[in-house]
Amino acid sequence: MIRADFALRHASQLATMLPREDDPLGRINDGALAAREGRVVWIGDDRDLEAQVTLDGDLLDAAGACVIPGLVDAHTHPVFAGSRADEFAERVSGVAYHAQQSGERGIARTVRATRDSDVVTLTELAAARANRFIANGTTTIEAKTGYGLDLEHEARSLEVLRQVAEQTRLRVIPTFLGAHVVPAGVDRRAYLRSLMDEMLPAFKPWAVFCDAWCEAPAFTAAETRAVLGRAKSLGYEIRVHAAQLAPGEGPDIAAELGARSADHLEFATPAQIKALAKAGTVAVLCPSANFTTRGPRPPIEAMREAKLPIAIASDLNPGTSNSESLPLAMSLACVQWGMTPVEVLAGATMHAAHSLKLDGLAGCLRPGSFADCIVVDAESPEAIPYYVGVNRVLQTVVGGAVWQPL
């Protein structure tokens, strides 16, 4: 008998997200799982649960709903203050996103509002976002800094992420994004020097990943190579914000550095896509940001052909995607881009986990994985994107315990 301190049963379909020859979702019909100390210890047919598992703890009855792994969001910006609702309204009236990035608007405006807030406020705001992530089915996020943009305020953003992970039960994987843009009023070369000589070494203990935005209005290819090359030599894993607004070298740099992810990629070329696939990089696509900026469709067919894994992310941020909902991003990727429900399910679980080096731990359900899963009011996992913009998540389980809003 296997001992467990948590079990879930009566899942009409339990998607392990470990592809089998007969099913890309590796599903178990009428499935159950059991966990101990936060990890899955048993998964199988509901009818075998009682015979194989001794439970001393909570039993969650999925009552015929679907169960899938907790969603993994590979690209988010949850530490910020202030609103850019007026820029949203301007954009729907025809103003382009890049035209909003000059002077004290766009990202610069969020940087100012974030610096002007104290840690308590920033933590409250980010924790509220964490709770919305969990309520909408996400149990793990990659979380970028990038609205502090100096040693003091980037450190504070990392501290906020640490506190949010401690206060909520969301799993938070921090990414240092000092190379988001050059902050307003600072000499470009001086900022790059501080980034490379002060911030990168200082933050290594606190951030797994380093990210840079490689295109106007952010950093040139040469600057991106310098920053991320230095980050890599310090032991960071690399992510690159690449080819969102125009063609550019971002995807090449991601491939050269063996980045874990290249993000956005609306303007990536077929050759770049092949190079990313060869480098083992994951394409992290951001349908909600693409939607509100009315960006072009990313080259999905070239990605499929190159067998480049595609993750789907919310890109939560105050400028282009004020949404913690991965199910919405999945619906958008299906409707706008023609991705299939199976592709977006894999994109919001296993491929996203792979981009975060969490293979086998998050984004799948198997003995040894985190006991993170969601109970969804849907007739099948494939039906999840069919419910557009309404939250069908009935329960979120994190580390073998049902999440309750605070």
Next chain:
Amino acid sequence: MIRADFALRHASQLATMLPREDDPLGRINDGALAAREGRVVWIGDDRDLEAQVTLDGDLLDAAGACVIPGLVDAHTHPVFAGSRADEFAERVSGVAYHAQQSGERGIARTVRATRDSDVVTLTELAAARANRFIANGTTTIEAKTGYGLDLEHEARSLEVLRQVAEQTRLRVIPTFLGAHVVPAGVDRRAYLRSLMDEMLPAFKPWAVFCDAWCEAPAFTAAETRAVLGRAKSLGYEIRVHAAQLAPGEGPDIAAELGARSADHLEFATPAQIKALAKAGTVAVLCPSANFTTRGPRPPIEAMREAKLPIAIASDLNPGTSNSESLPLAMSLACVQWGMTPVEVLAGATMHAAHSLKLDGLAGCLRPGSFADCIVVDAESPEAIPYYVGVNRVLQTVVGGAVWQPL
């Protein structure tokens, strides 16, 4: 002193949705309201509440969030069973919606599943949808039948709507939509005869409105004129599902009959739009259905120019819009169509209420109106569509009482 049994206070912005010269949303900063027996009895500045109102009942503290009227959804199909998730998946892979309407697919499939369900099941399903409407901020819906399509099963759908209104606190305005499509396996002329001679007279006591879908694959212009002409002579108010998939006479018929609403209208011509405006009809646009069917943008500019009031609706239905969320529909109308936040707020409140003959009662807040409002976690009413696909509604008040999920 005004006596009240419910009050709400500390709304950072309270939008009455009664336009003033200085503000199309008629907002009160730091506002409050009081209600008695389900109706608003006082509305004003928070600082005046205590001096002017004697409260014997619940006090809701909006704690600095925004307050707007409960949303009004002027086009929904909440009585159905069965799933068409596979048709959603087919469509994102390139199959057109109208190509899914032949044989036992599309609407015909939902009709079969609905007929095969008992009243208890249908009521449970519809009540779950009603609860999702309320949770997402909608307090009044127009609700169509149209998946029964014979005397017995259309009557049953109306009975389900009656029970849902009784069980939940959603305000449900029933529309008889026997003229949704001709049901599979039934002679077209025989169906039209039953519709006009049996169903229309029988259902008059139960439905305020009569609706018809005027275009292929549903009804011709001549059939629509016959059905809706008969309905009008029986005293029904008229709605017309018009020019969604192709140009056609639907909008003309709506104008001729003085319909309360003409719905969808993607292919309406400028002349038709002028005629609708002259007839006092409301354009009920359905952004979510337009989104999943990848329909063209409706002629918004021509509507603005003609001063045709535009309502925004969810069009909840299992084929093209599996979403009870009006905030999502509002976001989609902004991003996809370039409508402004002010336009979509008016469209989901006062114009929707006007199309349902609920002027002054629903979709606005003033002494005498229903005490239906929502407390929204947003910096302003205009910011609501900026939050895409996540539910920012903190509390829904229906008839002067805070709604709690059952």
